[in-house]
Amino acid sequence: MTGTIFVTGGASGIGRAIAQRFARDGWFVALADVDAPGMARTGALLPAGRWSAHRLDVRDPIAWEPALAAAAGAGGGAIHVMANNAGVPLGGALADCSVAEIETVIAINLTGATLGARAAYPWLKAAAHDRATPVCLLNTASAAALYGTPGTSVYAATKAGVRALTEALDAEWAADGIAVRSLMPGFIATPLIEQPPNGITAGTIRDVVERQRLEIGRPEDVGQAAWAAVHGTRLHWLVGPTARRLAFAARWLPGPLRRRLRR
Secondary structure, three states: OOOEEEEEOOOOHHHHHHHHHHHHOOOEEEEEEOOHHHHHHHHOOOOOOOEEEEEOOOOOOOOHHHHHHHHHHHHOOOOOEEEEOOOOOOOOOHHHOOHHHHHHHHHHHHHHHHHHHHHHHHHHHHHOOOOOOOOEEEEEOOHHHOOOOOOOHHHHHHHHHHHHHHHHHHHHOHHHOOEEEEEEEOOEOOHHHHOOOOOOOOOOHHHHHHHOOOOOEOHHHHHHHHHHHHHOOOOEEEEOHHHHHHHHHHHHOHHHHHHHHHO
């Protein structure tokens, strides 16, 4: 059965890929972002009449309820999946990151995700009465949540928080019939990796990834993982070789992993 999915960060990248994947199977897609032109570009890739756009700053607690209500109204009265996807990167040495950059990343990646979960809860709980359509809070975490690595301290901390949020709500909301899942991709070819790691570091995140000879994955692979997560039973969904290697090392080889990172 089809339903309505609300996708934050829907103007580009992973959010766009999630929107396209669910639209392919007939779902109504409600896009949410601060980037109205970007949402329009995403909408142009979706079936006509099967999407809506809602300006939303995930840091604003007052903005969530009107956006969700408008999305539900556009999509037929319910929200079945909330893709808590909006996020921004920050890299480089912690000492090189400004206080403003640190506060922004925490506010969007962690506070925004928490506010989104809280605001979406009554909508998801109401939709869970319809057993024919999956109901899910889908959080975009990251491979960075598996083990903190040099140059990712603040970003990794926020994504580890999203991972913990997923685990806590998976237990807390089980009785309400709401599935809670996380996506844990490695580096993905989105506009975010074309940005500098921080305000004073030269080059882009892509440059850093390529120097380390790490792969850069495709957004559509994350979109497919999102579809599988909503329809599956696993709690955390790894996407890409980097995520799988890091998960293996963190679980089975934590000592060698720590020594390698310290070098």
